[in-house]
Amino acid sequence: MRLDACSAGVPACMFTDVLVIGGGGAGLRAAIEADAHGAKVLLLTKGKLGHSGVTAIACSDRMAFHVTLPETEPGGPDNWRYHADDIYVIGGYVSDYDLAETLARNSADAFYFLDGLGVPFVKKGGKPEQFVTDGSKYARACYTGPRTANEIEAALVRRLRQTSVRVRENAMAVELIVDQGGKAVIGALCMDMKSEEFFTIGAHSVVLATGGAGSAFKVNVYPDGMTGDGYSLAYRAGAELVNLEFIQIGLSSVKTKLACSGSLMRAVPRFVNDDGEEFLAKHFPAGTSPLEIHTTVFRKGASWPVSQREPSRIIDIAVSREIARGKKVFLDYGANPDGFEFDALPEEIKRRYESEKKVPITDGKRRASPLCRLREINPDSIAWLREHGVDLEAGDTIEIAPAAQHFQGGVKINCLAETTVKNLYAAGECAGGQHGANRPGGNALMDCQVFGKIAGANAAQNAKQRSGDKLSKRTIEERCESVRRMVGKDSSEAASRVRERVQELLSSAAGVVRTEDGLREGIVEVEELLRAGVRVDADGMVFALETQAMLNVAKMVMGAAQRRKESRGPHLFFPSPDSTEPLPIDEENWRQYIVIARRDGEMVFERRKSVPKAGSDF
Ligand SMILES: Cc1cc2nc3c(=O)[nH]c(=O)nc-3n(C[C@H](O)[C@H](O)[C@H](O)COP(=O)(O)OP(=O)(O)OC[C@H]3O[C@@H](n4cnc5c(N)ncnc54)[C@H](O)[C@@H]3O)c2cc1C
Numbered sequence: 134m135r136l137d138a139c140s141a142g143v144p145a146c147m148f149t150d151v152l153v154i155g156g157g158g159a160g161l162r163a164a165i166e167a168d169a170h171g172a173k174v175l176l177l178t179k180g181k182l183g184h185s186g187v188t189a190i191a192c193s194d195r196m197a198f199h200v201t202l203p204e205t206e207p208g209g210p211d212n213w214r215y216h217a218d219d220i221y222v223i224g225g226y227v228s229d230y231d232l233a234e235t236l237a238r239n240s241a242d243a244f245y246f247l248d249g250l251g252v253p254f255v256k257k258g259g260k261p262e263q264f265v266t267d268g269s270k271y272a273r274a275c276y277t278g279p280r281t282a283n284e285i286e287a288a289l290v291r292r293l294r295q296t297s298v299r300v301r302e303n304a305m306a307v308e309l310i311v312d313q314g315g316k317a318v319i320g321a322l323c324m325d326m327k328s329e330e331f332f333t334i335g336a337h338s339v340v341l342a343t344g345g346a347g348s349a350f351k352v353n354v355y356p357d358g359m360t361g362d363g364y365s366l367a368y369r370a371g372a373e374l375v376n377l378e379f380i381q382i383g384l385s386s387v388k389t390k391l392a393c394s395g396s397l398m399r400a401v402p403r404f405v406n407d408d409g410e411e412f413l414a415k416h417f418p419a420g421t422s423p424l425e426i427h428t429t430v431f432r433k434g435a436s437w438p439v440s441q442r443e444p445s446r447i448i449d450i451a452v453s454r455e456i457a458r459g460k461k462v463f464l465d466y467g468a469n470p471d472g473f474e475f476d477a478l479p480e481e482i483k484r485r486y487e488s489e490k491k492v493p494i495t496d497g498k499r500r501a502s503p504l505c506r507l508r509e510i511n512p513d514s515i516a517w518l519r520e521h522g523v524d525l526e527a528g529d530t531i532e533i534a535p536a537a538q539h540f541q542g543g544v545k546i547n548c549l550a551e552t553t554v555k556n557l558y559a560a561g562e563c564a565g566g567q568h569g570a571n572r573p574g575g576n577a578l579m580d581c582q583v584f585g586k587i588a589g590a591n592a593a594q595n596a597k598q599r600s601g602d603k604l605s606k607r608t609i610e611e612r613c614e615s616v617r618r619m620v621g622k623d624s625s626e627a628a629s630r631v632r633e634r635v636q637e638l639l640s641s642a643a644g645v646v647r648t649e650d651g652l653r654e655g656i657v658e659v660e661e662l663l664r665a666g667v668r669v670d671a672d673g674m675v676f677a678l679e680t681q682a683m684l685n686v687a688k689m690v691m692g693a694a695q696r697r698k699e700s701r702g703p704h705l706f707f708p709s710p711d712s713t714e715p716l717p718i719d720e721e722n723w724r725q726y727i728v729i730a731r732r733d734g735e736m737v738f739e740r741r742k743s744v745p746k747a748g749s750d751f
Contacts, residue, residue, distance in 0.1 A: 144322075144330070144331040144332045144333050144609065144613065145332045145333070146332065146333045146334070146335060146604060146609070147175070147332070147333075147334050147335070148334070148335040148336070149173050149174065149175040149299070149334060149335070149336050149337075150167075150172040150173040150174065150336065150337050150338065150593065150596035150597075151164075151167040151172045151173070151174045151175070151336060151337065151338045151339075151340065151589070151592045151593055151596050152174075152175050152177065152320065152321060152334050152336035152338070152339045152340070153167070153174060153175070153176045153177070153339075153340045153342060153589070153592075154177050154178075154306045154321065154339065154340065154341055154342060154343055154363065154366075155176075155177075155178060155186065155340075155341070155342030155343040155344060155363070155561070155563065156176055156178030156180075156182045156183070156185060156186060156189075156300070156302075156342075157185075157186035157187060157188035157189060157286065157342060157344050157561060157562075157581065158188035158282065158285055158286060158289065158561060158578060158581035158582060158585065159188075159342040159344075159560040159561025159562070159563070159564075159580075159581035159582075159584065159585040159588070160176060160178070160340070160342030160343075160560075160561070160585070161176070161286070161289035161290065161292075161293055161585070162289060162560070162581060162582050162585025162586050162589065163340045163342055163558075163560055163585040163586070163588045163589035163592065164176045164293060164296075164298045164340075164589060165289065165292055165293055165296060165298070165589065166585070166586045166587075166588075166589030166590050166593070167298075167338075167340075167589035167590070167592050167593040167596075168296040168297060168298050168589075168593075169296075169589075170589070170590055170593035170594065171593065171597075172338075172592070172593035172596050172597070173297075173299075174296075174297070174298040174299070174593075175298070175299045175300075175301060175334060175336070176293070176298055176299070176300050176301070177300075177301045177304050177306060177321075177323060177334070178300070178301070178302055178303075178304070179303070179304070179305050179326065179358055179362075179675075180302070180303060180326075180358065181302050181303065182290060182293075182300050182302055183286055183287065183290040185356070185358060186286075186344050186356065186358075186359070187282065187344055187345070187347075187355055187356060187359065187562070188282045188283070188285060188286040188344075188578070188581065189282075189283060189286040189356075190283070190356040191282055191283075191354065191355065191356060192279045192280045192282065192283060193279060193354075193391070193392050194279055194391075194392070194394075194395060194514065195264075195276050195278065195279060195281075196276060196277075196278075196279060196280065196281035196282050196578070197264075197266045197274035197275070197276055197281065197574050197575030197578070198244065198247075198254075198274065198275045198276065198281055198285070198575055198578045198579055199216070199240060199266070199269075199273045199274055199275075199573065199574075199575030199576045199578075199579045200240040200241055200243070200244040200261075200263075200273060200275055200579060201213040201215075201216040201237055201240050201241060201273060202241050202244065202260075202261070202263075203241070204260060205263060205271065205272070205273055206263075206271035206272050206273070207271060213237040213238050213240065213241070214234075214237070215270070215271060216236075216237035216240065216271075216273060217230070217233045217234040217236070217237035217238070218233075218746075219269060219270055219271070219573055220233035220236060220237065220567075220568065220569070220572075220573065220576060221233045221569065221746065223268050223269070223270075223569075223571050223573055224541075224568055224569020224570055224571055224572065224573075224702070225442075225569045225570035225571055225701045225702050225718075226569065226720075226724045226743070227376065227379075227569045227570055227701065227702075227724065227725065227726045227743055228376070228566060228567060228568055228569035228726070228743055229547075229566045229567065229743050229744035230743070230744050230745055230746040230747075231547075231548050231744050232546070232547075232548060232566055232567035232744070233567065235548050235567070235583065235584075235587070236567055236576065236579065236580055236583050236584075239583040239586075239587075240579050240583060242583075242586075243579055243582035243583050243586070244261070244275065244579075246582065246586075247285055247288060247289075247582065248261075250288040250289065250291070250292050251288055251291075252277060252281075252284050252285055252288045253277045253284060254275050254276065254277055255275075255276055255277060255278070261275045262275070262276070263275055264276070266573060266574030266575045267394075267435065267436055267437050267438060267573065267574040268436070268438070268440070268571050268572070268573040268574060269573040269574065269575070273575060274574065274575040275575075281578065282578055285578065285582075301323075303325065303326045303327055304323050304324065304325055304326060304332075305323060305324050305326055305362065305675055305678065305679075306321045306322070306323050306343075306362065306366060307321075307322050307323060307324050307331075307362075307366075307616050307678050308321065308322040308366065308369065308612050308615070308616050309321050309322075309339065309366050309367070309369070309370040309557070310322060310333065310335075310604060310608060310609070310612055311370050311371065311554070313608070315371060316371075316554070316555055317554065317555035317556050317557075318336075318339050318370055318554055318555065318556045318557040319335060319336070319556065319604060320333060320334050320335040320336050320339070320604055321333070321334050321336070321339060321366075322609070322612045322613065322616060324674065324675060324678070326675050329673065329674045329675065331613050331616075333604060333609050333612075335604045336556075336596075337556065337595065337596035337599040338556050338557075338558060338591075338592035338593070338595045338596045338599075339556060339557050339558070339592075340550075340558040340559070340560060340588045340589065340592050341363040341366065341367060341544060341552075341557065341558065341559040341560075341563050341564075342363070342559070342560050342561050342563055342581075342585065342588070343361075343362050343363030343364075343366070343563045344359055344363070344561060344562045344563055345359055345361065345539060345540035345543075345562040345563070346359060346360060346361025346364060346540055346682075346683065346686045347359045347537045347538065347539075347540070348360045348361075348636075348679075348683070349361055349537075349635060349636060349639050349683040349686050349687060349690075350380075350536070350537040350636060350639045350640045350644070351636040351637050351639070351640035352385070352387065352534040352535065352536045352537070352640055353390075353536050353537040353538070354385050354390040354391075354392060354536045354537070354538050355537070355538075358679070360679035360680070360682050360683050360686075361540075361682050361683060361685075361686035362678075362679065362682045363543075363544065363559070363563040364377070364543060364544065364563070364682070364685065364686050364689065365681070365682035365683075365685040365686060366682075367544040367552060367554070367557070367559065367563075368685055368689065368729070368730075368731055368736075369685070369731065370554055370557065371553075371554050371730070371731055372544055372545070372552040372553050372554040372557060372559075372730070373544075373545040373552070373553040373728050373729065373730045374542065374543060374544055374545060374565060374689060374728070374729045374730070375542050375543070375545040375565040375566050375726050375727065375728050375729070376541055376542025376543070376565050376566065376568070376569070376570070376693075376726050376727070377540070377542040377543070377565070377686075377689045377690050377693045377727075377729060378542070378643075378690060378693035378694040378697055378704050378727065379540075379541035379542055379568075379569070379570045379571075379701075379702050379703055379704060380537050380539070380540055380541065380643070380690070380703060381438040381537070381538045381539035381540075381541060381572060381703060382438060382439050382449070382535045382536065382537055382538065382644060382645060382703050383437040383438045383439060383449070383535065383536065383538060384433075384437070384448070384449060384452060384533045384534070384535055384536070385533060385534065385535075385536035385538075386518075386523065386531045386532065386533060387532045387533065387534050387536075388521070388522060388523060388531075388532060389518065389521040389522070389523060390536070391517070391518070391521070392437055392536075392538070393437075393464060393531065393533055394433070394434055394435075394437035395434050395435075395437075395511070396434065396489060396507060396510045396511035396514060397434070397464070397507070397511070397514060397531075398430055398431060398433040398434035399431050399434040399485070399486060399489065399506075399510060400466065400503040400504075400506040400507040400510065400511075401427050401430050401431055401469075401470060401473060401503055401506070402430075402464040402465055402466045402470070402503040403464070403465040403466075403467075403468060403469070403470045403471075403503070404430075404448070404451070404452070404462065404463075404464065404465075404470075405462070405463050405465050405530070406455050406460040406461065406462055406463070407460055407461040407462075407463075408460070411470060411471055412451065412455055412460075412462075413426055413430070413448065413451055413470075414426060414471070416447060416450060416451035416454060416713075417429075417447060417451075418713075422472075423470070423471060423472030423473065424472075424474070424477050424478070426470070427470060427472075427473055427478065428478065428479060428482060429444065429445050429447065429448060430445075430448065430470075431478065431482050431485075431486075432444075432445050432482075433445040433448050437574075438538070438571070438572075438574075438703060439535065439645050439703050439705070440570075440571050440702055440703055441570075441700040441701055441702060441703075441704070441705060441715065441718055442571065442702075442718075446645075446705065449535055449645045450645060450646060450705070450715075452533065452534070452535060452645075453535055453644060453645040453646045454646065456534055456535075457641065457646065461532055462532065462533055462534065463530035463531060463532050463533065464530060464531040464533055465503075465530045466502065466503040466504040466507060466525050466530075466531075467502060467503075467504060467528055467530075468502055468503075469500075469501075469502060469503065470503075474500075475499055475500045475506075476500070486506075486510065489510040489511070490509055490510060491509065491510060491511065491512060492508060492509055492512055493509060494508065494509045504525055504526070507525070518531070535640075535644050535645045537640075539562065539572060539577055540562055540565075541565075541568045541569065541570065541571075541572050541702070541703075542565035542566075542568070542726075543559065543562060543563050543564045543565030543566075544559040544563055544564050544565055545564075545565050545566050545728060546558070546559050546560075546564045546565065546566055546567070546584065547566075548587075549587060549591045550564065550584050550587045550588035550591055550592075551591065553730075556595060556599070558588040558591060558592045559584075559588065560580075560581065560584040560585045560587070560588040561577075561580065561581040561584065561585060562577060562580075562581070564580075564584055566726075566743070567580055567584065568580070569702065570701045570702020570703065570704065571702045571703070616678070618666075619666065619667070619678070619681055620666070620667050620668070620669050620674065620677040620678055620681055621666070621668070621669065624665055624666070625665045625666035625667055625668040626662065626665055626666075626667065626668060627668050627670040628667045628668060628669060628670050628672055628676050628677035628680045629670055629671075629672050629676070631662055631667050631680050631684070632676070632679075632680040632683065634658070634662065635659065635662065635680070635683050635684055635687050636683075638655045638658060638659065638687060638691075639655075639687050639690065639691070641655075642654070642655035642691055642694075643655070643687075643690050643691050643694050645703075645705060646705060646707055647694050647704065647705060647706050647707065648706075648707045648708075648709060648710050649695065649706075649708070649709075650709070650710060651710070652691050652694055652695040653695060655687070655691045656688065656691045656692060656695065659684055659687045659688045659691065660688065662684055663684050663685075663688065667680050667681045667684070688736060689729050689736065692729070692736060692738055693727045693729060693738060694706070696727055696738050696740075697723065697727065698716065698719070698723075699716050699717065699718055699719035699722070699723045700715040700716050700717060700718055701718050701723065724742075724743075725740045725741060725742055725743070726740075726741060726743050727739070727740060727741075728740075728741050
């Protein structure tokens with residue numbers, strides 16, 4: 134690698150063939166592949182490699198990696214085609230079918246690569262165990278346990294250390310540098326997170342692998358720092374983004390970030406607010422029996438993310454409405470919900486419960502309380518919660534709220550992981566178009582590996598074809614100036630205040646209950662904040678730049694959500710604030726995705742047909 138300082142007054146400048154921005158599953162896989170193709174690669178990451186981002190840090194009760202292996206259901210040489218169909222059909226027909234096919238066809242290769250690196254997937258008789266996840270038809274989910282993602286990250290970091298990839302830690306990409314004609318990316322302006330000094334990296338190809346933007350929501354289960362920088366960087370560089378209104382949201386513990394799904398629902402706890410009121414019944418249609426309510430709670434265990442296609446969405450709506458009227462909401466395992474009778478539950482539910490028993494108890498105890506049932510079907514969750522400060526045995530309740538877990542959309546890519554801007558690639562959660570409105574659990578970790586590899590290979594290939602485009606001193610100076618302007622207006626609000634506000638706005642206007650009025654008011658406020666600008670405060674320059682990115686993300690998410698006049702996936706659009714039912718899905722007019730881009734300095738939203746399955750009437 135050439136490492137040469139530019140002329141005086143210009144930030145230190147380095148040059149590489151391929152710059153990978155992000156050190157999660159997608160970024161690591163891209164860097165490893167680009168290196169294998171003979172490119173000089175530099176990987177830049179906020180924080181320390183292996184210790185920042187979702188892949189490195191997030192965990193849940195059993196993290197899933199979806200894969201279609203030769204033996205995977207429903208079997209046969211074409212079984213990966215069922216996987217592609219599920220991504221597209223369950224996704225709601227608003228993703229590109231060719232990308233779904235790419236994911237499914239390459240999933241086995243991705244699995245074998247990780248297996249070869251020593252990721253400890255659970256196996257039986259030499260074959261990986263596979264189970265059915267939220268929103269899937271077939272058992273495709275492989276796992277190592279609660280830390281599948283972290284183990285993938287660790288294995289990839291070990292592999293990366295054996296390559297010639299250079300790593301720049303604790304550094305943030307703050308602006309992509311485009312050429313004079315504004316058509317191609319030629320590098321990135323970056324900032325050292327400790328010294329807050331700018332530096333530049335010239336690159337033939339840039340891979341964006343910056344993950345999602347969960348931190349832009351007040352309630353989320355992401356680790357800190359996931360502020361959607363990649364979405365904002367791509368948008369400002371002129372790339373298209375897609376499907377940003379589709380964000381996976383589900384009920385989670387506010388204190389511990391634990392997704393409250395599976396057995397935590399199948400124990401059928403009481404849903405109470407801070408007045409002690411058991412509130413679910415009043416959000417169900419009049420005349421709904423307690424048995425129907427308890428059955429819905431049980432079924433919520435198998436449909437954690439809110440979705441238009443799941444009747445259990447009524448529970449997310451009920452919780453959201455309670456929070457919107459200023460209440461806190463809790464799961465109480467100390468006593469049965471009103472009118473609960475275990476014996477009255479439908480046979481199919483009792484069979485499901487039966488299959489989960491780990492520490493069998495007496496019939497009497499099973500009928501006595503949700504805590505007894507949770508002890509029977511998932512004692513580990515009680516222990517885990519206790520370790521994290523919530524002691525159900527001592528009478529604690531779990532405060533819950535709808536939390537963001539995954540951005541289904543992102544920077545629009547094609548099958549080569551190319552974005553709509555030359556030399557710019559995207560992979561993983563930062564990329565969009567490969568998932569639809571719903572994302573069957575397990576496909577995100579797989580996506581990072583499949584498109585990470587593709588992005589790395591094509592970025593390396595592209596770099597070979599380009600010769601020595603240089604960053605001019607003027608271009609760099611201009612970019613530094615524009616970044617300083619972005620976070621340095623006198624009239625602007627302090628970054629910490631803006632961040633708090635944007636997080637509140639996104640969680641309230643673009644959470645579970647979305648209304649025309651709420652979204653319109655949210656957009657007006659975000660636009661005002663964007664106009665006024667973000668002022669660096671005691672939290673520093675990096676914090677301010679991240680907050681600026683969050684504002685762009687908020688405008689894109691709310692703008693897309695406001696335009697989609699139907700409900701699909703997690704996007705529940707209510708005609709008015711007091712309507713009890715969201716609009717239905719509108720297959721005739723809305724089997725389309727919304728593409729976002731910057732044209733003449735303005736954010737534009739365009740409805741477009743996604744790539745369909747060839748020769749089918751999907
Ligand atoms: C609690 C939880 C549970 C989940 N469970 C599952 C599951 O079971 N199965 C599944 O398939 N998916 C699951 N997901 C989703 C999945 O884990 C993520 O989508 C995936 O790990 C994202 O990987 P990534 O490489 O795209 O991004 P990340 O792993 O988030 O990495 C992003 C990287 O980019 C860096 N970065 C960001 N901005 C910048 C910048 N400006 N400059 C430099 N670096 C930057 C970050 O520091 C980080 O290194 C879960 C997510 C969560 C939060």
